Amino acid sequence: MVNYPRRLQLARLPTPLTPLTRFKIPGVDAEIWIKRDEVTGTEVSGNKIRKLEFNLADASEQGCNTVITCGGIQSNHCRATAVMGARLGLKVHLLLRGEEPEVSTGNLLMDYLCGAEVTFIPENEWSGHAEYAARLQDSYASHGDRALFIPIGASDEVGLWGYIAACEELKEDFAQHGLTPDYLVTATGSGGTQAGLIVGSQLFDLPAEVRAFNVSDSASYFDRKIREDVLLWKQRYNMEIDEKALDIQTVEGYLGEAYGVAGPEIFDLIAELGRTEGLLLDPVYTGKAFYGMVSELAKGEAGRLPGARQVVFVHTGGLFGLFPQQHGFAFN
Numbered sequence: 001m002v003n004y005p006r007r008l009q010l011a012r013l014p015t016p017l018t019p020l021t022r023f024k025i026p027g028v029d030a031e032i033w034i035k036r037d038e039v040t041g042t043e044v045s046g047n048k049i050r051k052l053e054f055n056l057a058d059a060s061e062q063g064c065n066t067v068i069t070c071g072g073i074q075s076n077h078c079r080a081t082a083v084m085g086a087r088l089g090l091k092v093h094l095l096l097r098g099e100e101p102e103v104s105t106g107n108l109l110m111d112y113l114c115g116a117e118v119t120f121i122p123e124n125e126w127s128g129h130a131e132y133a134a135r136l137q138d139s140y141a142s143h144g145d146r147a148l149f150i151p152i153g154a155s156d157e158v159g160l161w162g163y164i165a166a167c168e169e170l171k172e173d174f175a176q177h178g179l180t181p182d183y184l185v186t187a188t189g190s191g192g193t194q195a196g197l198i199v200g201s202q203l204f205d206l207p208a209e210v211r212a213f214n215v216s217d218s219a220s221y222f223d224r225k226i227r228e229d230v231l232l233w234k235q236r237y238n239m240e241i242d243e244k245a246l247d248i249q250t251v252e253g254y255l256g257e258a259y260g261v262a263g264p265e266i267f268d269l270i271a272e273l274g275r276t277e278g279l280l281l282d283p284v285y286t287g288k289a290f291y292g293m294v295s296e297l298a299k300g301e302a303g304r305l306p307g308a309r310q311v312v313f314v315h316t317g318g319l320f321g322l323f324p325q326q327h328g329f330a331f332n
């Protein structure tokens with residue numbers, strides 16, 4: 001039994017777990033199942049809403065009427081926060097990394113449609129965004145408002161609960177479908193999904209090992225970030241787990257040129273999965289992680305998913321990120 005903290009029911013749960021049936025990797029027999037977290041809700045689709053169920057409950061517990069958060073211009077997390085803020089009657093102030101684009105599309109369009117206040121922070125000042133957020137909190141306070149700051153991706157000790165709870169859901173899924181998967185695969189960007197899956201699979205005794213494919217930073221970054229967040233989580237919620245003994249396996253090699261920049265192989269794979277399965281991935285997160293998973297499976301015993309017979313890929317969402325990058329597709 002796990003004692004969850006206060007949680008708002010914001011996501012459409014449980015999400016389906018469905019097998020791929022027509023997509024084939026030459027020479028690979030492993031079954032691939034998809035945990036469909038791209039259907040956690042239309043406007044709030046993706047993984048961030050699972051975390052926000054806990055972060056926004058925290059905001060309301062703390063009596064906040066405003067939420068400040070941050071991310072890239074096409075941040076899925078910022079969009080989910082903007083939508084939820086409008087639904088819950090919270091003011092949302094987003095700090096977005098980079099220059100204001102001429103045209104607002106994809107997630108940014110939705111941020112504006114949901115009435116979020118947006119401040120663009122130039123690339124060379126981004127390292128100071130948390131201090132900027134702290135000053136903003138003071139400024140809200142001086143006007144009688146109370147603002148909670150949620151860090152990038154809601155990846156902190158509170159948001160960690162999102163994918164711990166998802167592991168409880170996965171345990172039910174596995175029982176229902178009679179699965180004993182060897183691996184749980186995810187993209188990792190700010191680390192909270194990976195961290196939650198690692199802790200949750202331990203708490204709920206899932207058979208699968210977690211393999212995360214980084215789409216930013218490096219394996220050593222996620223190693224440090226996850227141990228820090230898990231330590232804070234233990235302290236805040238009085239939980240028992242050895243954060244030094246966590247099995248953190250981040251698979252490098254699929255980040256490509258940079259965060260948010262994908263090569264033609266990623267766009268080709270997204271189109272192939274669309275054609276064969278009617279399943280859409282995004283070029284920033286899921287496309288790269290799926291490409292990484294396929295490549296490692298194809299290496300067999302020499303790869304990072306040795307002995308794989310059943311693999312669960314967590315579709316963490318990101319579909320609105322397809323539109324700002326439509327020109328990456330060969331037919332466009």
Ligand SMILES: *Cc1c(COP(=O)(O)O)cnc(C)c1O
Pocket residue numbers: 046047048076077153155187188189190191192193194282285286316317318319
């Ligand atoms: C944020 C995000 C991720 C990465 O999750 P983190 O918890 O930030 O590591 C993966 N996929 C999509 C679509 C995302 O928006």
